[in-house]
Amino acid sequence: MFLQHVLEQSLAFLPLTLGVFLSFVVLKTADLTVDGSFVLGAGLFARLVRAGVSPVVAMGGAILAGCLAGVGVSLMQRRGRISPLIAGILALFILQSLNLLLMGQPNLSLLGYPTALGARGVVQLATLALLGCVVLGGMVVLLRSRLGLHLRAFGSNATLLKLMARPPERYRMIGLATSNGLVALSGALTAQMNGYADLAMGTGVVLIGLGTVIIGMQLAHFFGRGEGAPLAPLAGAVVGVVVYFTLLASLVEVGLPPVFLKMTLGLALVALLLTSQRRLMQEVLA
Amino acid sequence: MKRLLLIPLFVAVAGAVFFVPKLLDHRNVMKVGVVVPLEHEAMRAIVSGYREELEAAFGKQVKVKVQNAQGDPTLLQTIVDSYERRGYDIIAPIGTNTTRMVLQRTRAPAIVGLDVLSSVGGDSERVTGVVELDLDPSLRLIHQLFPRLRKVTLLHSMAENMGRQAAAFMERAQAEGIEVQELSVQSLSDLYTVSRAIATDSGLLVILKDHLVVSGITSVARAAEERGIPLMTSDEGSVRNGGGLTVGNRERDIGRQGGSVSVRILCGEAPGEIRMEPVRDVVVFINGRALEGQGLGVEAVKKGAQQLGYQVEEVDVPAARP
Numbered sequence: 251m252f253l254q255h256v257l258e259q260s261l262a263f264l265p266l267t268l269g270v271f272l273s274f275v276v277l278k279t280a281d282l283t284v285d286g287s288f289v290l291g292a293g294l295f296a297r298l299v300r301a302g303v304s305p306v307v308a309m310g311g312a313i314l315a316g317c318l319a320g321v322g323v324s325l326m327q328r329r330g331r332i333s334p335l336i337a338g339i340l341a342l343f344i345l346q347s348l349n350l351l352l353m354g355q356p357n358l359s360l361l362g363y364p365t366a367l368g369a370r371g372v373v374q375l376a377t378l379a380l381l382g383c384v385v386l387g388g389m390v391v392l393l394r395s396r397l398g399l400h401l402r403a404f405g406s407n408a409t410l411l412k413l414m415a416r417p418p419e420r421y422r423m424i425g426l427a428t429s430n431g432l433v434a435l436s437g438a439l440t441a442q443m444n445g446y447a448d449l450a451m452g453t454g455v456v457l458i459g460l461g462t463v464i465i466g467m468q469l470a471h472f473f474g475r476g477e478g479a480p481l482a483p484l485a486g487a488v489v490g491v492v493v494y495f496t497l498l499a500s501l502v503e504v505g506l507p508p509v510f511l512k513m514t515l516g517l518a519l520v521a522l523l524l525t526s527q528r529r530l531m532q533e534v535l536a
Numbered sequence: 537m538k539r540l541l542l543i544p545l546f547v548a549v550a551g552a553v554f555f556v557p558k559l560l561d562h563r564n565v566m567k568v569g570v571v572v573p574l575e576h577e578a579m580r581a582i583v584s585g586y587r588e589e590l591e592a593a594f595g596k597q598v599k600v601k602v603q604n605a606q607g608d609p610t611l612l613q614t615i616v617d618s619y620e621r622r623g624y625d626i627i628a629p630i631g632t633n634t635t636r637m638v639l640q641r642t643r644a645p646a647i648v649g650l651d652v653l654s655s656v657g658g659d660s661e662r663v664t665g666v667v668e669l670d671l672d673p674s675l676r677l678i679h680q681l682f683p684r685l686r687k688v689t690l691l692h693s694m695a696e697n698m699g700r701q702a703a704a705f706m707e708r709a710q711a712e713g714i715e716v717q718e719l720s721v722q723s724l725s726d727l728y729t730v731s732r733a734i735a736t737d738s739g740l741l742v743i744l745k746d747h748l749v750v751s752g753i754t755s756v757a758r759a760a761e762e763r764g765i766p767l768m769t770s771d772e773g774s775v776r777n778g779g780g781l782t783v784g785n786r787e788r789d790i791g792r793q794g795g796s797v798s799v800r801i802l803c804g805e806a807p808g809e810i811r812m813e814p815v816r817d818v819v820v821f822i823n824g825r826a827l828e829g830q831g832l833g834v835e836a837v838k839k840g841a842q843q844l845g846y847q848v849e850e851v852d853v854p855a856a857r858p
Contacts (some may be wrong), residue, residue, distance in 0.1 A: 251620070
C-alpha cells in the first residue's frame with residue numbers, strides 16, 4: 251500500500267514535474283506561474299464537473315486553461331519587455347483573483363461527483379499510470395521532434411533561432427503554454443484525488459516541481475547518463491518525482507515531526523546541489 | 537563500483553522504513569490518528585480535549601497519533617495516506633476540507649470530523665463528528681448588545697469555507713435590517729491595509745472562524761481600537777490576542793465531544809448511527825482590556841450574555857508592557 255500511495259501521488263504530480271522541466275530546463279525560463287496554473291486547473295475542473303460536464307471533458311478544459319495562462323505569461327515576456335521572473339510573479343497575482351472568480355468561492359467540494367480516475371485503488375492507479383504514460387510519451391515525442399529541437403535552441407541560444415529565421419517568441423509561447431497546460435492537468439488530477447479544489451492548494455507546488463527535477467537530473471548525471479543521452483534528464487525527472495514522494499512518505503512513516511520535514515527535504519536538495527557538477531547547476535538555475 | 541554499493545544501502549533504508557513502524561505497532565492497542573491541517577492554538581486545544589477523553593476511557597489501550605501538516609496540502613495528503621496504510625481504527629481530521637480529503641482518499645472504517653459542516657460526509661456511513669457552531673448565537677448576541685446597530689463590517693479571507701460563511705452572515709444580517717460592509721483579504725500582507733478601510737458609520741467589526749485573519753488579529757484589534765468600535769471574533773484564542781469578545785464553544789470541548797464520539801465507535805457503535813451535533817455549551821469569552829479600548833463596557837456584555845443563557849468567561853490577557 252505504501253508503494254500504491256507513493257505511485258498515486260507521483261503520477262498525479264508527474265505532469266507538473268514535466269511542465270517545470272520544460273520551462274526551467276528546456277526553455278531556461280524561471281516561470282513562477284506554476285502555483286497559479288495548478289489551482290486554475292483544479293478550480294476549472296471542479297467548476298465544470300459540478301455544472302454537469304463530463305470529467306474527461308473537464309480535464310481537457312483544465313489543460314486548455316493552463317495553456318492560455320502560459321500564453322498570457324509569454325506575451326508579458328515578449329521581446330524582453332518584462333523579465334520572465336517578474337512576469338511569472340505578476341501572472342500569479344492575476345491568477346489569484348481569476349481563480350476565485352472562476353470558482354465562485356474559495357473551496358469547491360467534489361465529493362459525490364464523478365471523476366475520470368475510477369474507483370480508488372487499483373483502477374485509479376491504473377488510470378493514473380495510463381495517463382502518465384500518455385503524457386510522458388507526448389513529451390518524448392515533442393522533445394525528439396523538430397519543434398522540440400527549436401524549443402531547446404530557444405533555451406540554449408535564442409539568437410541562433412533568429413539567425414535561422416525562426417521567431418523565438420513563437421517557441422517561448424508554445425513552450426510556456428505546454429508547460430502550464432501540464433501543470434493545470436496535475437491540478438485537476440489532485441482535485442479528483444482529494445475530493446475538492448481550494449484556492450490555497452497550489453501554494454509551494456513550484457518548489458515540489460523544482461525539487462523533483464533537481465533530484466532527477468542529479469540521478470541522471472550520477473549514473474553517468476549526461477550528454478550522451480539527450481532524454482536522460484527527462485527520465486531523471488520521472489524518477490525524481492517518485493524519489494521525492496518516496497522520501498516524503500518515508501519521513502512521515504518513520505515519524506519525523508512534520509515541522510522538520512520541509513527543512514529535511516530542503517537540506518537534502520542543498521546537499522544534492524552542492525555535490526553536483528557545475529553544469530547541472532547551470533542547467534537548472536541559469 | 538562505489539555507486540553500486542549505494543544499492544544495498546538503499547535497500548537497507550527502505551527495509552527500515554517499511555518494517556520498523558510495523559514492529560513498533562502494538563497489535564492489541566486501538567489506534568486513532570488525528571489530522572491537524574495547520575499550526576494554530578485552537579487546533580492544539582481541540583487535540584488536547586480529544587486525547588484527554590480517549591485516554592480517560594481507555595488508558596494505555598488506545599494510541600493517539602497526532603500529525604500536523606503545517607498548512608502544506610501535499611504533506612496533508614501524505615499524512616492521510618500514511619494513516620490509511622497503518623490501518624487506524626479511527627481517523628479524526630480537524631476541519632471540513634481535511635475531513636473531505638480523508639473521506640475521498642481512504643477507506644478508513646470510521647472518520648470523526650472535528651469542527652466540521654454537518655454536510656461534510658454526504659451520505660457516507662463512515663463519517664460522524666462534531667459540527668461547528670452556526671451563526672445563531674453570534675447574531676443573537678449582536679442583537680442583545682447592539683439593539684440599535686445599523687451597520688457592521690465583516691472582515692474575512694478567501695480561505696476554505698470563508699466565502700460561504702461570509703455569504704450566510706451577510707444574508708442573515710441583511711434580513712434583520714443590518715447593512716454589512718464586506719472587507720476581504722487574500723493574504724496576510726493585505727490585512728493591515730484592508731482593516732483600515734472600516735466604514736466610519738460601522739458600529740461593529742466582525743471576524744468569523746477564519747484562520748488567516750485570526751493570524752493577524754493584533755493588527756485588526758488595533759484598527760478596531762483606532763476606530764473605537766468593538767471587535768467580535770470567533771474563538772477564544774483571538775480574544776486573548778486582542779479581540780473584544782466572541783461567542784462560541786471552547787475548543788477543548790469540541791475535542792472532548794469528538795473524543796466521546798470516538799469512544800462510542802471504539803465500543804462498537806457504527807459511525808453512521810451517531811448523530812453529528814455541535815457542542816451544547818455556548819460561552820461568551822471577553823477580553824476586558826480590549827473591550828474598554830474598543831468602547832464597550834464589560835458589565836454590559838456580561839449582562840447581555842447572561843440574559844441569553846450563555847456562560848461568560850473572561851480570558852487571561854498578558855499584562856501590558858510599561
